[in-house]
Amino acid sequence: MKNQELSQIFYNIAQYLFMEKVPFKPQAYLKSSEILQALEEDVEDIYRQGGVELLEKIPSIGRGLAKAIEEYLQTGTIRIYEELKKRIPVKLEEIMGVEGLGPQKTRVLYQKLKIKDIKDLEREAKAGRISGLFGFGDKTEKNILEGIAFLKRSKGRFLLGEILPLVREVEERLKALKEIESLNVAGSVRRRKETIGDIDLLAVSKNPKKVMDFFVSLPGVVKIWSQGSTRSSVRMKEGFDMDLRVVPQRSYGSALQYFTGSKEHNIITRKVAIEKGLKLNEYGVFKGSKMIAGKNEEEVYKAIGLQWPEPELRENHGEVEAARQGKLPKIIRGKDIKGDLHCHSDWDGGENSIEELIKVARALDYDYLGISDHTQYLKIENGLNERALLRQRKAINKINSKLKGFKVLQGAETNILNDGRIDIKDEALKQLDYAIAGVHSSFKMEKARMTERIIQAMKNPYIKILSHPTGRILKKRDEYQADFDKVLRAAKEYHVALEVNAHPVRLDLNDQNIRRAKEAGVKMVINTDAHQREQLHLMEFGVAQARRGWAENKDIINCWSLDRLTKFFK
């Protein structure tokens, strides 16, 4: 698949054009770069099927870029790109990945000091040769060195699961300040993206100076990037940045809307406003110079003729059009979850007994809990064999006989062997309330075989859930190769629910795949895969991901009553 390569090339061309201050063209390249990055179909397939004409059907790809794609597919290179590279042969991703360096500065650094990559950059900055260049001073040089150090440390983004607890701590501290009238987290944290670049906070206060002074002296602040009366920015010791903006009450809604993003969502909403002869910015909705909305988000959206979209929907994935027609989905909420169907007890070496897990599940107000221990193939996890499963069946029956208003289900997380068979015999699977199947070995299998392997497993009549369906581990392991469309078709045909694994490093299915599953009419289940009782609380991350994937209660089987769920399993 050449999508990513082309996306990168168009990104670089855009930056070169920015350097030469070509108007508007770079934005066009940038836009197409983003489109290609997110495009699910293979551009090469599209080109093979319909040539340049079909490529032009891709949004933001016109005649010029379609030709460029064709050139790349045929020759492996794009002429204008090669020329631009020759003129300024710089590793753009590296240099411009440093905070504060954009195309203009990158150009100067190359022309004056022949800086080509981050190594050159660090060397020249340390030697003090950067300050003094036109447009560069001591501070810029120092910031460059700090930016390089950050890149080395963090590789950029943080997992939502790492960040959210820290954000909540900061929120608590700020809310305790009496000068703060309202406080909200905005940005990608509010949208619950799986990884977070930095944190945006928004506050209302009549005394912004006091608030900013307090903010920049919060415990954990290691550097103050900027401090003003409306915006301040700091680096925390964990390595991420936080922005706090103070806005007047009357603009709070429009500011929250604006700073929640996404950028793409905002561009569209502003255009919607323009169509209606209005102007939308972070201060409000304006008709001429008259402000007609702004104090809360609902009225802002209403003023421009849109239904209020949940933050998780604001990714310019069709939500604005849906909001215009009043057809936004009624996405699930955390309290709709009625049980967790994937957790591990001490039977397979997990940390807690079934009874201990039940306690937490009841505290979460669940109606049921599915124990799904590993099975025998996973020796390292003390996987259960057929006899152990039977013993566990009896134990669970006994526990259930003592419970009122709550039910423990017996599942099992079985393993999909390389040929698609399940590592537990059908006679034993039959005794379970449901069985989960997952790939836990041979991740690197070739695509067609992997697809067939997974589909074979789903054909087993006792398999009701496919756990972590794509196998990715954030920042560590890519998805395994499988044809997801075929997996979806099989899931539908054989009535298998696909898991949305809630663990913050998995989140598998991810938002886009959840959306695809929903559109294919495939049912899903949000599970924590907890190996200790505290992890049952990770459910919120799975719910957030499902919300980002537009999932509604009808799509998620553990939003259903025990009766309906039991029928699904039957």
Added chain:
DNA sequence: GCCGTTTTCGGCCCGACTGTTTTCAGTCG
């Protein structure tokens, strides 16, 4: 370079802060 159309041209989101200037360019979000 794309898009949309009142369709082959004209518009493309826009404001805050920094660091460098000496009135503003560059970067970021």
